Amino acid sequence: MKSFKPIWTMLIAALLLAAACTDTKAKKSSENKGAINKSSAAEKVYVAPGEYDEFYAFMSGGFSGQVSVYGLPSGRLLKVVPVFSVDGEKGYGFNEETKPLLETSHGFIPWDDAHHPELSQTNGKPDGKYLFINGNNTPRVARIDLSTFETAEIIELPNAGGNHSSPFTTENSEYVVAGTRFSVPIPQTDMSIADYKGKFKGSLSFISVDPEHGHMDVDFQVLMPGFDYDLAHGGKGKSHGWMFFTTYNTEESHTLKEVNASQNDKDYIAAINWKKAKEYIEQGKYKEMDSEYLINRYDEKKHLAESITRKKVRVLDPTECPGVVYFLPTPKSPHGVDVDPTGSYIIGNGKLNANLTVHSFDKMIQAIENKSFADEAYGIPVLNFEDVVAGTVESGGLGPLHTEFDGEGNAYTTFFISSEVVKWKLGTWEVLDRVPTYYSVGHLMIPGGDSKEPWGKYMVALNKITKDRYLPTGPELAHSAQLYDISGDKMELILDFPTIGEPHYAQAIAADIVMNRSKKIYPLEENEHPHVTKSEADARVEKNGNEVHVYMTTIRSHFAPDNIEGIEVGDKVYFHVTNLEQDWDVPHGFSVLGAQNAELLIMPGQTETLLWEPLKPGVFPFYCTDFCSALHQEMQGYLRVSAKGNAPAILASTGD
C-alpha cells in the first residue's frame, strides 16, 4: 500500500502564509495577555460550600456518548447523564427498563458519539424543558427530560450515514434537525465505493417535537446531493422558518478526503425553507420510502422504555419542490454555521480559511426573489456569493470553526489552528479582542449564546488538545475546557477545568429555570411499573417454569424478601426491586454476587429489574450497593441456587 505524508504541515504552512497577508494589528493586542489576576479570578470562579452555581452547563461527552452537567462558574461536574452508552454505575442499558432505549432497527448498540447538546426553546430562548443531543455514529437523536435529568427518548434516523449536523432546533422546538454526515447509497445497497460521485446521497431529517410530551418523530426528510453535512443552525426572528446547514466534500470524493475534499475554493451553506417544505408535505408532494426505524420512549410512570417501530418515512426531493433548498457559496470547507440573535446574519466558518464569511438573510431573500442564481447543483439553485455576502471578518486567525454571541452585538469565534477566540462586532466586522486558548479550541459556548437572548457573562472554550495543562495521567489525558469572563470589554481567562469524554459542544442555561422544574422523588402512588411492589406485605417470589419473578422492596436498611430459595440452575431470575423510600436522595442499589450484569440503582419510588441466570448451585449473597444508612453494610440477603430439578419449594422470607 502507498504511503502518504501527513498534509497537516503543508496545510499550516499555507494558512500561515495567508494570515501573513491580513491585518495583524488586532493580533498584537493579545500580547501580554497570559497574565492572570489570580486573586480576582479565584474569587470569580469560587462557589463556596453550600452556595449554588449561576448556570447549568450541559456538555456533550463526545465519544463517551453521554451528557455531563457542569456548574458555572465553578466548573464542577454535577452529573453524568447516560444517553447513548451503557453505564454500569446506573445500570443504564443493563436493567430491563432501559435496555429498549439502546435498541435500533439493527439491534442493541452499546455506544455512540454524542456531539451537540441543544436546549429546547420557546420564542427563541432556552426554556429548560428538554436537552436534545445527536448520536453521530449510529444516526440517532436523544431527548433528556430536565425535570429528571434522565434520557426520555431516543429516535433512530433512517437513510443516514452518521449524524453530525444535529440536533439544532427551531425557535419553538417545532423541529430539531439531523443531517447525514457521510453520504451513502439511499436506500442502502451494495455498490462500488468508486461510484460515489452522483450516486451517494445525503438526507436532512426534520424531527417534530410534540409540544405537550416532547415526543419525537421524523416528520419528513429532504433528499440531498452526496456531500457531507457538517453543522446547522435555525433561523431566528425574521429568519424563523429557515434552517442552515454547512456542507463539505462538495467534491464528492470517496478517498483521502483530507486532500480530495479540500479542493474547492467554496463549498455551500444549504438554506432550507422548512415552512415551505411543510407546505409541500401537507400538499402530499412527498415520496413515502420504506425505511425502518425505532422510536424508544421511557415512560416515567411505568418506569420503563418501550420501542415503537416505524416502517416508512416521507421524503422530499428538492428538485420537485422549488423554493425549499438554496445553496450559499461559502469559502472554504465551512464547518460551523451560526445565526446571530437578531436572525439577520448567517456566519460561515470556513475551517481552511483565515477570514469569516457573513451572509445576510435579507440579501439572500432578495436574491431568491430576483431569481439571481449563479449555478445549480443537482437541480438545486446556487446563489451568487456577491449577492448574499454581508461582510467578511478579517480575523487574523487561522482555522475558524464556531461562533456564538453575547447579546450585546458582539460575536466570538474560535480558531482551531491559531488556538484562540476572537471577539468581533456584528455589522462593522471589526475585531475587538482576542485571547489564546490552551490548546486548539473546537466549539465555544456562551450561556444562551446561540439563542435570541444570550445571557452572556461567561464564555467557555472547549479545547481539543490538553498536553501539559494538568498533572499528567499517562498517555491518555482528559480534554479540557477554559472559562473566560466576558462581562467587560476584554475577555479574561479565569479557570481551566478538565472534562468527561470529549466536550464537543455545550449549552448553558440560567440555573433557576431548571431548578424550579427539578423533581426530587418519584411518587410511589404514581408508580405504574408492571412489576411494582408497593408494600413489604406484597413482596414475594413467583415461578413459572424456569422464569422466576422476585417482587422485592427496599427500605433502610433491609430487603424483603432477604432469604430466597427454590431457584435452580437454568432459571431466569428477574429481580423487580421497588424502592419504597419517599425522601430525596435516598436511592438503594441492588446487586447479586456472581451476576453477569451491572447493578440496579433505584431512586425513591422507582422500580428496576435485574435479570440473573445462575450458573452453579450454591448460596449467593445480594446487597445494597449505595451506602444508605448506618446499617447499610447489614442491608443484604441470600439466594439459594439448587441443581436443575433439585430445588426445594419456593421460600421468600424476611426476619423469620
Added chain:
Amino acid sequence: MKSFKPIWTMLIAALLLAAACTDTKAKKSSENKGAINKSSAAEKVYVAPGEYDEFYAFMSGGFSGQVSVYGLPSGRLLKVVPVFSVDGEKGYGFNEETKPLLETSHGFIPWDDAHHPELSQTNGKPDGKYLFINGNNTPRVARIDLSTFETAEIIELPNAGGNHSSPFTTENSEYVVAGTRFSVPIPQTDMSIADYKGKFKGSLSFISVDPEHGHMDVDFQVLMPGFDYDLAHGGKGKSHGWMFFTTYNTEESHTLKEVNASQNDKDYIAAINWKKAKEYIEQGKYKEMDSEYLINRYDEKKHLAESITRKKVRVLDPTECPGVVYFLPTPKSPHGVDVDPTGSYIIGNGKLNANLTVHSFDKMIQAIENKSFADEAYGIPVLNFEDVVAGTVESGGLGPLHTEFDGEGNAYTTFFISSEVVKWKLGTWEVLDRVPTYYSVGHLMIPGGDSKEPWGKYMVALNKITKDRYLPTGPELAHSAQLYDISGDKMELILDFPTIGEPHYAQAIAADIVMNRSKKIYPLEENEHPHVTKSEADARVEKNGNEVHVYMTTIRSHFAPDNIEGIEVGDKVYFHVTNLEQDWDVPHGFSVLGAQNAELLIMPGQTETLLWEPLKPGVFPFYCTDFCSALHQEMQGYLRVSAKGNAPAILASTGD
C-alpha cells in the same frame, strides 16, 4: 409477607440517648463554625490555568466500578480509569485487547463495585508505582499501573462471597489482602440458608505482589468463622507482619441483619500474624483446595490482556496453625480499623457506638505471650478486652466509621450519624476539634493518611448524602466530597466538590512522585501486538474464510486503507488499528457506522482491535472519533458489504 418498620429511627433515638450521657463540651466548640472565609478559601483551592495541583487523589467510583483521579486542592477530575466496568468512551471491555481483563471463572462480568483504592508502599510510604482496588461484588482485586494510569491486572478471588476488606497493603506491598464480606458455604454448595450458623465460612486472602512486575497471585487463604469481614489495615513499624480485620455479624444471622447482626455488645477485630502464616505455608501446613480463579494481565508491549487460569489455592485452618489468628473484642459492630503511623495503636470504629476503642499493639503482644485468653471462637483465641485496650476516645459523636492521621500525632475520625469529623490526640485520647460535614460522612482521606509518613495539609470528607449542596439534578444526585485545610490547629472547610459514582474511599500522593514516572506515548518500535501495522506500506486486508483482518494505520488525518471492499454479510471483521503518531496527546478514535460495539480510542504507538459483524449489504462509513486536526472531519473511509457469496475481490486502498 410480614412488614417491618425501618429500625433507623429507633437506632438514632438510642444513639442520641447514649450521646447525651457523654461529655458534650467539645461538641459545643463546633458552633459558629459554618462561616467560611470565602476570600481565603477561594485562594487556597484555586489552581490557576497552567499551574498544577499539589496532590493526585485517587477516588474509588464505588458502584461505578472505576477509579477517578482528582487534583487537590482544586477538586478537578483529571481522569476516570476504567477498572471493573466496561467503558464505551475508551472501548474498555469492548475492544479485543481489554475484554480478557473482565473475564472470570464464570464468564465475562461487565461491572463491579470498587471500594478501596490503595497505593503501593515501600517502607510504609506510598511509592507511586501502583494503585490497587477491590471488586466488592464479584470478588476481585485490580492493579492500576501509575506510569500509564491504566488497569494492568485483575485477579479473581476464590472461596469468597464479596470482597470488602480489601486491598489493604503491607509495608512493602509484600501482600495486599482481601477478606470475604459475606460468608458463604466454602466450597460453594446447595445448602439451606437457615443452616448458616457454623456452616458458612469466611476467607481472608493474602495476595502476593511481585516486586519487579507487580504481578499478583493468591499466596494463601486463611479459613475463618462465618462472620462478615468488613475492613482491614496492615501493621506498621513494630506491628509490621500483622494485618487487622474488622468483623460484624459475629451473631452469624442470615436474615434481617440490620436487627439480627446488631445484637452483640462486642464483635471482633481479627489480628492475623501473616509472617507466622507464611512460615506455616513454607512448612507445608496447608490444604490445597480445588478452587478455580483467573488472573488477567495486560501486557503493555503486546498491548493486550491475557488470562491465566489457576485451579488450586493453599488454605490455612487457624485451628491447626496456632499463633496465626487472634480476636480482639471491640464494641460495637466495628467498621473501620486503622493503624496509627507508628504502628502502636489499632483503632476500632464501632459504628453503633459513640466512642472509639483504641487497642495497643504492645498490650496485644503481651496478652498473647501471657496466653491470657477470655474465650475462644471456633477454636480461635479471644483476648480480654481489658488486656488489649489502650484507651477510649469519648468523642461526643455518633456512628464512628473511619480514622486517618496527619503525622503530627493527631487522628481524624468520621461520624456518619452525627455527620462530622472529630480531630483527637493519639495517646491522650483528647478531642481537639470537630467540624460538621454535609452530609453523613463515610470514609475520610488525608494524603498519605494511612501510611507511616502522612503528608497531612488537607483532609477530604467523602459524604454519603448530598441533598441540597449543589444545583439539583433531579432525583439522582452526585455524591459529594468536602475539602478541609488541616494545616492549622482547627480544621477549615474550604471546598465542596461532587464526585463520580460513590467516592467510597480515596488515597492521595504528592504529585511529583507520580508525575516523574508518567509515560507520554507508547514507543511504536516497542509495539509487539500480534496484529500491529508499523507503516502505511504494510496496511492491508487479509481474509481467511469468513474471518477478515484489517491491518489499519492512523495518522493525521487519514486511515490506511480508507476504501475497503470484499467483505460480505456473515464475515467477522477485525479492525486492528495502529496509531502511528508518536507525539503526546494525539490519540485517534475509530468507529464504523452500524457497529454493534463501542469505539476504539488508540493512544500514540498503540494497537487496538474492534470486531464487527456486518448484518446488511451496503456501504458503511468509518471515521476518527477523536478530534485530531483541522482536517479531522475529513478523516474517514468507506467499507463495502456485499451479500453472502456476492463479494468482489478484496480491495484495500487509500487515495487511489
